[in-house]
Amino acid sequence: MFVLKYLPTTIKREGVGVRLKLKTSVLDLDLPETERRIERFIRDYIENSGAKGIVLGLSGGIDSSTVAALSALAVGGRNVLGLMLPEKETYNPKDIEHAKLVAEKFGLSTELCDITLVLEEFYKSIPVFDLSEKVGKGNIKARTRMIFLYYYANKFKVIVCGSSDKSETMMGYFTKWGDVAADISPIMDLYKTQVRKLAQHLGIPKEIVTKPATPALWPNQLAEVELGIEYEMLDLILYGLERFMKPEEIARQLDVDKMIIEKVKNRWLSSEHKRRMLLTAKLGYRTVGMDFRLPRASY
Amino acid sequence: MEEKIKIALAQMCCKREDKKENTRRIEEITIKAKKQAADLVIFPELSLTGYVVRDQLYELAETIPGPSTKRIEDVAEKNGVHIVFGMPELSQKTQATIFNTAVLVGPQGFIGKYRKMYLPTHSIFEEKRYFRPGYRAAAFDTAIGNIGLSICYDLYFPEVYRLIRLKGAQLLVCISASPAVRRTYFEILTLARAVENSAFLAYVNLVGVEDGLQFWGGSRLIGPNGKILLKAKYDEEQLVTGEIDYGDIKPIETFIPTLKDLRPELFDELKKHAENF
Numbered sequence: 038m039f040v041l042k043y044l045p046t047t048i049k050r051e052g053v054g055v056r057l058k059l060k061t062s063v064l065d066l067d068l069p070e071t072e073r074r075i076e077r078f079i080r081d082y083i084e085n086s087g088a089k090g091i092v093l094g095l096s097g098g099i100d101s102s103t104v105a106a107l108s109a110l111a112v113g114g115r116n117v118l119g120l121m122l123p124e125k126e127t128y129n130p131k132d133i134e135h136a137k138l139v140a141e142k143f144g145l146s147t148e149l150c151d152i153t154l155v156l157e158e159f160y161k162s163i164p165v166f167d168l169s170e171k172v173g174k175g176n177i178k179a180r181t182r183m184i185f186l187y188y189y190a191n192k193f194k195v196i197v198c199g200s201s202d203k204s205e206t207m208m209g210y211f212t213k214w215g216d217v218a219a220d221i222s223p224i225m226d227l228y229k230t231q232v233r234k235l236a237q238h239l240g241i242p243k244e245i246v247t248k249p250a251t252p253a254l255w256p257n258q259l260a261e262v263e264l265g266i267e268y269e270m271l272d273l274i275l276y277g278l279e280r281f282m283k284p285e286e287i288a289r290q291l292d293v294d295k296m297i298i299e300k301v302k303n304r305w306l307s308s309e310h311k312r313r314m315l316l317t318a319k320l321g322y323r324t325v326g327m328d329f330r331l332p333r334a335s336y
Numbered sequence: 337m338e339e340k341i342k343i344a345l346a347q348m349c350c351k352r353e354d355k356k357e358n359t360r361r362i363e364e365i366t367i368k369a370k371k372q373a374a375d376l377v378i379f380p381e382l383s384l385t386g387y388v389v390r391d392q393l394y395e396l397a398e399t400i401p402g403p404s405t406k407r408i409e410d411v412a413e414k415n416g417v418h419i420v421f422g423m424p425e426l427s428q429k430t431q432a433t434i435f436n437t438a439v440l441v442g443p444q445g446f447i448g449k450y451r452k453m454y455l456p457t458h459s460i461f462e463e464k465r466y467f468r469p470g471y472r473a474a475a476f477d478t479a480i481g482n483i484g485l486s487i488c489y490d491l492y493f494p495e496v497y498r499l500i501r502l503k504g505a506q507l508l509v510c511i512s513a514s515p516a517v518r519r520t521y522f523e524i525l526t527l528a529r530a531v532e533n534s535a536f537l538a539y540v541n542l543v544g545v546e547d548g549l550q551f552w553g554g555s556r557l558i559g560p561n562g563k564i565l566l567k568a569k570y571d572e573e574q575l576v577t578g579e580i581d582y583g584d585i586k587p588i589e590t591f592i593p594t595l596k597d598l599r600p601e602l603f604d605e606l607k608k609h610a611e612n613f
Contacts, residue, residue: 074550077571078548332390
């Protein structure tokens, strides 16, 4: 161990990992490189899938605005359609204005489909529907948006590009088969605070970057309020968990109660069922979702 | 043996699971390299099939010799060049075991092969699930010098390179499929392996996107003094050629005599500790 004692503590080996200092700068990105990598990823997928372009849900929020910009930069705005899918209860003219602003700036076309009537028909058609049960009702909204997006994908032979980020995906803060349903999810490996930096780098208008995030499943729903934590803190916790840091070490370094870290960790682990779908009982020689390990070669 | 040879680094994007198309590309690129007077053309790891082919490996693997090596031997013979490429090799004896193999062929046909010894099975890599590791370092005396073969993650293990160098290799060839998040490590390690062994090192990496993994290219030819003699672009297909002069090795080894100063007794120590830590 005579060598190690001369190394600075930040790179001293500790078990199998390296002692991390959880500070905001660990989430810094090489922004031009990140932009280039994501655009290449989108372009490559489009070229190999034979799709004619991209359709994406354009809510006017930071995630979908960033994905819209990256998609337009990757394959050209004329090959990207931003679908605005508002509904009566969560309608906010500012969101439409923001969506249009992004579309104009990055040269993509938009279409507006008001999903209110479809939703109302859904509510009426379900015998056990309970208006007061807001999560179930909200999930219908997310899944209805998915149906609209996939209709456009089929109709115009394009792919659906998702806008989920790493923070909400790790926390399971999305609707199963709803907003997370997409052919590709270009920013799913970026934490929310990293998406904010990338959005700024891409020139997404400031009012969109700084606007509080909402899944728009019910009125006045705010992501940080629901998650019970600010993204700046959440992302550092998730970053630590991603790197196998122990909750007590994360708590110590961030100077927060260990219970908060445990809560985040439990939420992350318990929502794995939302991220890995198609589960069955293992019976055969090779099984879908288990040991059929196939490349995504033919898309 | 030639003192000076011209090496072509064929940084290629593979069509996954399509051996026919990849063989055609290997031939096309070899013809181009020959026009640039290349003596040796090097292709990336698993260039015959693409890297992320997962369970399809069981169908794609072929014996050596086999139909694909035969075709590439013909390409080498027709063009009068040496070729290194990568493929999943099906064991001739068991007809059931697969290796991640680098193959060296020349104008006279098959010269030799190397089965990857260090199979990454961590993070996004799952090589040990499919491949059996090789057990033999490989260096081959050829008309264009003594060539040692290695594959990708081997770069993290200096003993592989020490061994092929001690077997006589003056040119260390590393074929690779390295994704972008690992670029910094490979840029350092390729330099280190060349310098610590007073040898030339040719590193050829894949490009393209396979299942979300972006291979970064950046293939390079490094001199025994650690100088980058030739470098291909990041992320894009490119064929680059450069010359090496084996005569450069001796003065470098004289200046920093890493081989002269080698301490074999440390390897016994290493073995003792590696078996029990």
